[in-house]
Amino acid sequence: MKNKQLTRLTLSAAIAATLMAGTAYAQGSAQSSTTSTKQAAAHKPSVKNAQNLEQMVVTGVATTGGVRKIDASYSITTATNNQIQLANPRSSADLLKLSPGVWPESTGGETGANIEVAGFPGGGDAPFYTNQIMGTPLYGMPSLSFFEQSSMFRFDDTVDHVEILQGGPSVVFGDGQIGLTSNYILKQGTDTPSGDIGLTYGSQGKERLDGFYGFPIGQNGWYGSIGGFWRKSDGVRDPQFAANKGGQLTATLTRDWDAGSLVFWARGLDDKNQFITPIPLIQNSPGNFSAYPGFNPLTDTYYSRAMQHVYLESYPGGGTNANLADGRGAKLGFFGANFDWDYGNGWSISDKFLVDGGNMDTNALFSGSNPQTLSSWETGNGVPTGAAVTASYTNGSGMVTNPNADVISQGWWHIHKNLKYVVNDFRVSRRLFEGNTLTAGLYLAHYTDNDRWSLGNPMLMTNTPNATPIAVSYVQNGQTYYVTNGQGLIYNGGYNITENGVATNKAFYLSDSWKIGQWLLDASGRVENENAHNTVCNLSPVNIDGNAYTLYDNTVSMCNGTYTRTDYNKTHPSWTIGATYKIRENMAVYARANKGVHFNSFDDMRGSTTGNTPPLLKIQNFEVGYKYESREFLANVSFYHRQFDGLSYQPSVFGVPTGAKSTYGSDTKGINFNMKYTTPNQLFSVDWVGDWMDGHYSHFEGNVAFYGLPTAGNPSGVFYTNINGKQLQRQPKVQFRLTPAFRIPTAYGDLRLWATWEHVGNHTQDQTGLQELGSYNDFDVGAQFDYGKNWVFTLMGSNVTNALGLTESNSRIAGSAAGATGVILARPLEGREYSLQAKYRF
Template sequence: MNSKQLSRLTLSAAIAATLMTGVAYAQDDAQAPAQAQAATNHATAKKAGPNKKAQNLEQVVVTGVATNGGVRKIDASYSITTATAAQIQVANPRSAADLLKLSPGVWPESTGGQTGANIEIAGFPGGGDAPFYTNQIMGTPLYGMPSLSFFEQSSMFRLDDTVDHVEILQGGPSVVFGDGQIGLTSNYILKQGTDTPSGSLGVTYGTENLKRIDGFYGFKLAEGWYGSVGGFWRTSDGVRDPQYPSDKGGQLTATLTRDWDSGSLVLWARGLNDRNQFITPIPLIQTGSGQFSSYPGFDPLTDTYYSRAMQHVHLESYPGGGTDANLANGRGAKLAFFGGNYDWDFGNGWTLSDKFLVDGGNMDTNALFSGSNPQTLSSWENAGGTYPDGNVPAGAVYTASYTNGSGLVTDPNADVISQGWWHIHKNLKSAINDFRISKELFDGNTLTAGLYLAHYTDNDRWSLGNPMLMTNTPNATPIAVSYVQGGKTYYVTDAQGLIYNGGFNITENGEATNKAFYLSDSWKTGQWLLDASVRVENEDARNDVCNLSNVNIDGNAYTLYDNSVSMCNGTTTRTDYDKTHTSWTLGATYKLQDNMALYARANKGAHFNSFDDLRGSVTGDTPPLLKIQNFELGYKYELPQFSADVSFYHRQFDGLVYQPSSFGVPFGSKTTYGSDTKGIDFIVRASTPNQIFSVTWLGDWMDGHYSHFKGNVAFSGLDGIFYTNINGQQLQRQPKFQFRLTPMFRIPTAYGDLRLWATWEHVGDHTQDQTGLQELGSYNDFNIGAQYNYGPHWVFTLLGSNVTNALGLTESNSRIAGSAAGSTGVILARPLEGHEYNLQAKYQF
């Protein structure tokens, strides 16, 4: 979909919204305007502190519900987590992905920075990016596919004061509604204007030189009309300081609301321009199975390879003639959004709902990616360097020099490493509409029919590989190497330290349309609440990828770094994909009493292939449809000072695809397999009658393993290709047991309440990849918080993360399989960032 088509879709959506407004005006007929209940909730949430009536089962949720009015959490036949703006602040998330750990069994690996998180969900065999996660704003997915290479939907979203609350749903009825997500869905509800103008202005300073401004203002425009505007701007060096701003940018969001007695229209727009450091694994020493210590010269809590010396490069292998790239642009987003929600009650049991979202922009990646483990300069030279032929030249005399001009590298035992300097330009466009109409057939029974349409594109330009030789030190300096042989000078690297221009340099242009029709019936009879839903969905996609040929870029035989580089040769291969699948879900809640319920749910769903799944395939040989069947049994209980939601699940997958790859380059044939997981999710909350003390405990225990893996399959490890069978291995990057325990104290004072809290996070034993050969151990980290409400307007908040400087790993070198530790015990891995504190002063009015 080109920009002209996107503009037409945006205009069409705006016209449709205007027409709906006109229809509603015609039906208004001088009815007295009424403020929406949602707006009242927004105003209440803004004024509340972090202990504002902690999450409880009496709340009404709308995610995973067919009808407009939503359902009480205790009545829902599935487990759903909610958090107000104040409760989000208590969680002190490092990113939008990190917030998802409020849902039991969800483990976002946020050690990679603000964006690009791997989001793991217990029993969903992901292992990278976030294929089983959908991010929604106001009930509409942000993009037509959950995840692509170098993209997952949490990276399209930033948390700020425009968020009223979030609802996080795992599985259950989400296989039928929205985009049919079989895994995890987060739905962010925006604050809107209210009858009484209100807002806030906050200033934050953090120990990593964080400087941030947040603001929100909601107001009344006219009778029945409301508006709001808000956002943030910030800059930060980051805990791992790369010698330039690690995170820099901002976001602006506005809403326009029209309320009638019979319905409402909400239009919203958002602009996001933010760039973030994508944190590369650093070296550690493995001292035992799942046990690690710091590598000499590296602080595992604060150091990074990134530096000004390697910030700017020219990549000759980038498709179309090369490009200049800047590490400071990181892995960020430059996006525009325009969406709307229209809800109407026609009377006589008829209701209508329509949600749309049009968005687009760039989500580029400029980052280092791990290569081989560190070694001495002499061992690197004696191996012939890491250029394509790998031969050791006889009689070669090497010269190595720092690229910053500080002189020669004369110590043959100097520690060096090569890291891939990758640049990916990703342009995304998406237009989504979800229409549904409901009719109450008889008392307690409502039938809903819906139509979901999504059209989206992905236009990529990749330059992967580009290994850069550098000092194995924090804020590393690149090294340029040449040698003289037979009176001729051979350049092993270019002047920037790049050993090899390229590795996988492609163009990829994908376009897809999803069409889904769904029916849902909900029935309340006596103590039973029953629902049954079915969805028929078709994905029609195509993907064009350029074909590659090896070329000598500059035609010079003595510049070894670019003598044989795979480049687009002007031809492309197209893969077509057209699949239709039926998903369904059945749910039942039995009310033992008004505050106690048992629930059960069964569902079967599918995960359609993404553009990246199609790459390298040919029509008729595309990967099979990934399918899941999921069964849940749960118990909910609610008292003023106590609530609990405990569920048992059994999740089975079929159609998982494994593609061998070596440092990001695929090789060999694909194979399919499955997984089988049983587990328990729990959320328990308790408090004293006066709310002086409260505690929340949530977590997950799971037993998940791979199954139906046929024969031995190739994996690329430290010592080359090896073969193994992974049947029975623990699901990669998924802790067997994890929990988060948050006690909170409220101390009344003469001028306001002081609240103190801490969160203990335990992440149990987990492994790096499907082989299970690299244990990553377990860890415990602690976050703390304090908030003082001074008078009616001022709020002061102090937050601290990983205050005990726990050394915990989320992943090792994801470009190699099996054991990632060399013979000396050196391993490249991503540990938690060290302690970080920030203080915010906010004025509320």
């Protein structure tokens, strides 16, 4: 507890003290400060309107100077710090829906989102998403079990703007991501000291302190900045302890020269976040849902103080204490450096370096079977008929005497994940002749993942909000048998492993860009090698305490002292070509083709043997687009065709293979659009961002055998279906966000009012397409008032109509997840929430 308090106080004090000092310095030196326009322009990343097609972007570009958005032969979404705040994202992942066709399932909380990109058949976690800061990926693999890169990032006032790129040239640069890349550019100091400090209060016990301060250091071209946040919140789904708690501190140090710049940046993140478990609902018909009796689908959660602290005997190495309040959080440190230099005569270099590491642990409930009666649970867990059963609440509040009491079993999972990463991306460019630049680059990354898992651990509890665990025992022939331990846990089975992965990626890439009149052409290629190995302990059943009468731990799968190592060494090329034709200065058309690969992760190696790992996932993408901007209109529309190959399938029933492995793929056509209209007097605007896609699985041979909910006609629960032509799982066919906004000038400052209508079309849970999740519409609102030169007041409201919309159902049940009574476990949108921020800018 002392360490937690110290962390909180340190972060708060550091931010507050720095900002107060910065305010004083800014006020004291405002009169004497002089501005070096040349130096400030050399490194300051800030832009007034990141949606403007004249803005320079650097993501997906070979040369350090970047390219104007209208000249880029690909579609890229950008947003300034203020535009990000006004979008009111529920999480770092939720922010990504600014890019049309991106579907972040952020109903699970602020971290651990599933991130889907239209036409990329993911189905869970975020295998086709890379998060960058200052152009550098944050880890060597996009995602692993219980980890995806948006969880490594928290948005605050230290961010200047973000660039979000789908496919296109990203298959060649950075880590060669074939899907989605977001690149956050940090604010840096300028000649004039400036900053802000803000305090936010929310309707769900939210308290947050934000701040930033940028300043010059001496008169020699050095600049510094520091900022961050600290917050706590009960969350919309109050778990009876802090749902989100922690903070972040970021600093930059910049040096400018006439020929280039050097930027150092560092970030410390210590944040804990509730990972929200699906709750019960009633499925009235396919895609139509209503509240389950006793549960508010907008605000309730199973989490409670009664189950917050547990001791897990199944944790590898002898057991461990675990705390739900630690959630799915991050405790990470980052240190990066960017160096750019122009040597003249057409030669320039750029180098990006990053080292980071820390823990990304998970403490959460994971859904098992649907709710049932207590007597049904006892029968399913081996309690003999006629035995004298004792069921008692673990918090000491009494006995459970009703055999028809509504109960549920949820897995109390604890995963300790330690990550380390170092990467360097070096490139050299040479202007061969007027309009033509050739760039060569070398990307090197080395990273590790050391895990300890305690999975399974089903905990019996009341099927109620803020549930209470239940301990069960019975007496037979004068002997007491303990079905659960005193915490309501059963350790038998489970998946309690140690896993240690080490990998090195090496890539060489070459890119040529050529401007010929109104044409801008580029062609790039990359050859990459991933050399990795993963070591996982082998499991054997163990009676942990040696007591035959404690039934809950008689056959626990535990590490037996032997290990399986899988080696993986693959090399593969990727390429992209693109062309932009400038019809006029404010109008262009473009076309792009690219082909890339997705290398295996440590999770793909687990359970495989050397030489028997899944095949490379490959995609080819074709895109044509149109860009236009005038005083009133902005349009960026693209049509894409994405073909995917290399998905693997092993037919099995109850985990036993029943046939040969096969591969299949997907085929998707779609339209991304980003449009805006602004009246000539700038008093009204409307933004419309969205995607239509037709994506389905292709060239699948035979039928899928899967285990779903048993029925009277099929008590085994084994089902068969063909997935050819089925809609890509978890991807809406249509999604868009429409935002009308008004600006009202007053004598004291501008008042802005806006509302966002979000429509998410029909989507399904898994590859079978048998569990429909329907569609939904939700509304966010906002108001912002600039009072004078220094004060900004912002009021935000999310899901103000309390829409009941689902993003996913129980991912551990294939096919239809609804029981005979229509009960389904799913994650709905969080209910209505408001927040008010007061910010002082100096």
